[in-house]
Every structure is written in C-alpha cells, then in structure tokens.
Amino acid sequence: RASLRDATADARAAGQGADVPITARLPLASAGGEIAREDRVWTLTAEEVRALHELGWRSPVSLALFEIEEHLIQTSSPIRAIAWGVHDTHRMMVKTYLTFLRLAQGTVRVDQLKGPVGIAHLGTQVAERGLMDLLFFLGLISVNLAVINFLPIPIADGGLFVLLLIERITGRPVSPAVQGAATMVGLALIVGVFALVTFNDLAALFGG
Numbered sequence: 001r002a003s004l005r006d007a008t009a010d011a012r013a014a015g016q017g018a019d020v021p022i023t024a025r026l027p028l029a030s031a032g033g034e035i036a037r038e039d040r041v042w043t044l045t046a047e048e049v050r051a052l053h054e055l056g057w058r059s060p061v062s063l064a065l066f067e068i069e070e071h072l073i074q075t076s077s078p079i080r081a082i083a084w085g086v087h088d089t090h091r092m093m094v095k096t097y098l099t100f101l102r103l104a105q106g107t108v109r110v111d112q113l114k115g116p117v118g119i120a121h122l123g124t125q126v127a128e129r130g131l132m133d134l135l136f137f138l139g140l141i142s143v144n145l146a147v148i149n150f151l152p153i154p155i156a157d158g159g160l161f162v163l164l165l166i167e168r169i170t171g172r173p174v175s176p177a178v179q180g181a182a183t184m185v186g187l188a189l190i191v192g193v194f195a196l197v198t199f200n201d202l203a204a205l206f207g208g
Contacts, residue, residue, distance in 0.1 A: 089143055096147040111204075115197030121205060154179075154186035 075081055102108040114122065119141065126137040150158040159182065167173045 089139075092140060092143045093147050096144050100151075110196065111200045113197050113200065115194065115201045117198055117201035118204065121201070153189065154182035155190060156186065159183075159186055 073084070075084075099108060103110065103113075123134070123137060127134045149156050150161070152158045152162045154163075163174050163179065163182075
C-alpha cells in the first residue's frame with residue numbers, strides 16, 4: 001500500500017505526478033449499518049507534495065473512519081522478547097529527545113504537548129481498548145518521565161548529575177547558594193511548563 005512518503009520519493013525521482021491511494025471506510029445510510037469501501041486517488045506533483053509536507057498534510061476524510069492497523073509480534077524466546085523491549089524503549093527515548101529538539105526548532109507547537117489532565121483523559125481512552133494497550137501506554141509514560149528526569153534541569157536528576165560533573169572537573173563542590181538558586185530556577189521552570197500544559201489540556205477538553 002503506497003503512502004504519501006513513498007509518493008514523495010517517486011515524484012522527486014521522476015519529476016512527475018504520483019498516485020496516492022487512500023482507502024476509507026464510510027457507513028452507508030441505506031445499508032442498515034453495513035460498511036462499504038470507497039477508494040479515492042489524488043495525483044500530486046513533486047512541488048505539491050513538498051508544499052503538503054511543509055504545511056502539514058491532513059486527510060480530507062476523518063481519521064475516525066480509518067481502521068487502526070496493528071501487527072502482533074510474539075516469540076517463545078525470553079531473550080528475544082527482552083531484546084525487542086530494549087529496542088522499542090530506546091526508540092521511544094530517542095523520539096522524546098527529538099520532540100524537545102523540534103520544540104526548540106518550532107516544528108512542534110507547545111499546544112501539542114499533554115499535561116496530567118490530557119494524559120489522564122487519553123489514558124481512559126486507551127484503557128477501553130484493553131489491558132495490553134494500557135500497559136504499553138503506562139510504559140510509554142514511564143520512558144518519557146525517565147527522559148525528562150535526566151534532562152539538565154537543576155531540580156531533576158540530570159541537574160544533579162551536572163553538579164556532580166562540575167565538582168569532578170573543578171575538584172570542589174558547587175556552593176550551596178548556587179545550588180539553591182539553580183534549584184529555584186528549575187522549580188519555576190517546571191511549574192511554568194506544568195501550568196501551560198494544564199491550561200492547554202483544559203482548553204482542548206472544554207473547547208476554550
């Protein structure tokens with residue numbers, strides 16, 4: 001099944017249009033709840049595809065009408081299962097750091113972040129899909145918290161690591177006054193981010 005990214009590569013290579021099939025499931029009003037398939041095809045030039053990527057492509061069909069494609073992988077080998085888990089955990093950690101990088105670059109907006117309210121709301125939706133999805137979601141939160149905790153913020157473990165590194169390099173500990181000031185700055189930063197994402201969560205929930 002071709003994707004927009006595949007079409008981008010084809011269009012750039014050939015300099016011509018590329019067919020991008022998109023399949024949606026639409027309910028038929030006269031079919032008593034039965035489901036029918038409708039295929040729609042767009043032809044995009046390389047320039048049009050590039051413009052879509054820059055603007056952020058959105059499907060003309062509601063995402064709620066698409067079925068989620070899931071792939072189940074399993075093994076009887078505990079070692080292989082652990083290796084898969086380590087690989088996925090590493091991948092999620094890298095994505096978390098990339099999110100912070102894209103926040104700094106401006107390609108990810110702050111209002112796209114979720115705070116405690118948004119996470120709880122999303123968690124209830126995930127829980128309805130089953131125990132395994134909920135466990136994966138909780139694991140994802142744990143990985144994100146671990147990454148955030150190791151950022152060089154004075155109040156987090158990453159900040160403590162930086163202070164210990166400075167002590168190791170200079171041969172003397174950072175003065176208590178500097179540590180206290182850094183801790184207050186880190187605390188103010190965390191409280192500010194917490195307030196911002198909570199406001200965004202409430203605005204998204206109540207349409208503010």
